[in-house]
Amino acid sequence: MHINILGPVSVTTDGQARTIRASKVRAMLAALALEAGRAVSNEDLVDELWSGRAIGNARNALQATATRLRRVIEPALKRRGASVLRGVNNGYLLEVAPEHVDGNRFLDLSARGTAHLPTQPVRALELLQAALDLWRGSALLDAGDGLRVRGAAALFDERRLTACEDLVNALLSVGDEARAIAELRQLVALYPLRERFCELLMLALYRSGRQGEALDSFLRARRRLDEELGIRPGPPLQRLHAEILAQDPALRLPTAVLPSQGEPAGVSR
Numbered sequence: 001m002h003i004n005i006l007g008p009v010s011v012t013t014d015g016q017a018r019t020i021r022a023s024k025v026r027a028m029l030a031a032l033a034l035e036a037g038r039a040v041s042n043e044d045l046v047d048e049l050w051s052g053r054a055i056g057n058a059r060n061a062l063q064a065t066a067t068r069l070r071r072v073i074e075p076a077l078k079r080r081g082a083s084v085l086r087g088v089n090n091g092y093l094l095e096v097a098p099e100h101v102d103g104n105r106f107l108d109l110s111a112r113g114t115a116h117l118p119t120q121p122v123r124a125l126e127l128l129q130a131a132l133d134l135w136r137g138s139a140l141l142d143a144g145d146g147l148r149v150r151g152a153a154a155l156f157d158e159r160r161l162t163a164c165e166d167l168v169n170a171l172l173s174v175g176d177e178a179r180a181i182a183e184l185r186q187l188v189a190l191y192p193l194r195e196r197f198c199e200l201l202m203l204a205l206y207r208s209g210r211q212g213e214a215l216d217s218f219l220r221a222r223r224r225l226d227e228e229l230g231i232r233p234g235p236p237l238q239r240l241h242a243e244i245l246a247q248d249p250a251l252r253l254p255t256a257v258l259p260s261q262g263e264p265a266g267v268s269r
Contacts, residue, residue, distance in 0.1 A: 001073065002100050002101070002102065003029065003033045003036070003102070004136070005030055005102060005143070006106060006134050006135045006136060006137075006156065007135060007136030007141055008136065008137060008141050008142050009029055009030050009033075009140065009141070009142055009143050011029070011072060018072060020072055022068060024049050024065050024068075025065060025069050026142055026143055027048060027049050027143055027144035027149065028045060028049060028065050028069055028092075029069055029072075029094075030140055030149050031049075031143075031149060033094060033096075033101045034101075034148060034149070034152050036094055036096050036100065036101050036104070037095065037097065037098060038093065039088045039089075039091045039092065039093040040093070041090055041091040042059060042062055042090055042092075043090075044148070045062055045092065046062055047146065047147070048148050049062070049144065051144075051146055051147075066092060102134045103139065103152075103156055105131075106132075106134045106135070106163075107159065109127050109128070109130050109134075110132075110162070110163040110166070112127050113125075113128035113163070113166060114166050117166055117169055117173070122174055124169075125170040128170060131163055132163055132167060135160060138157065139152070139156035140152060140156070164187055165200070167183065168183055168184055168187075168197075169200070169257045172203065172257040173254055177204045177207050177208045180200070180204040181201065181204045184197055184200055188217075192221070193224065193225065195225075195233060195234055195236070198218070198221040198237060199237050200257070201214075201217050202215075202217050202237075202240055202241070202244065203251060203257065206244050207252065214244050215244060215245070218237065218240075218241045221233060
């Protein structure tokens with residue numbers, strides 16, 4: 001069994017995805033999947049499912065939700081004598097390996113891809129693409145508004161953007177500027193205030209012999225930042241603009257795709 005949280009919450013058993021219609025059942029599955037293999041207390045689950053709203057007999061309401069969740073996730077496993085959702089002392093536990101949750105697989109693949117980026121960009125590209133292919137929409141899209149799932153969703157979405165950045169870094173490292181430009185145009189359109197994406201697009205365009213387009217990208221970014229945030233581009237973007245104007249030979253080096261020292265990758269302004 002695999003649990004999918006990188007998009008709408010669902011369960012896949014024997015290769016067949018099962019959607020979950022009831023919102024509270026989805027929320028409970030998501031909260032437990034985030035702690036796969038570890039118990040979550042009744043109190044925390046009640047807070048997550050009802051977000052602090054007063055309900056009559058919270059324990060009974062939680063038990064009823066757990067019963068409905070079992071009906072969704074366990075039918076295909078009964079013939080194997082398996083029990084996935086277990087009640088434990090003052091809580092519940094989803095007894096699945098962490099790697100059976102797509103969010104955990106994404107984090108593992110993307111971390112390994114990033115680690116390979118400086119020395120093995122081809123392998124990094126494979127791992128990062130595999131990580132991003134797991135996504136089917138915004139993380140925990142329909143998992144409710146509990147603090148746990150909303151915090152996790154924000155973390156996953158940010159890690160997804162970092163993985164996108166590292167994927168582009170890998171593409172530039174292996175000399176695939178055309179695909180890098182295609183990916184970056186979409187990312188810049190979706191996240192126009194994320195300066196690192198603009199920086200990488202400028203670099204990819206310059207390496208493709210399109211210096212004028214690279215400089216135009218800087219002007220558009222500067223205008224957006226001024227109009228929407230009232231700020232100027234950060235030092236890395238300004239430095240790249242100057243280097244492109246000077247046609248600095250260092251822009252062709254593999255190290256040019258890595259973030260400037262002291263400027264973490266993926267900084268948003």
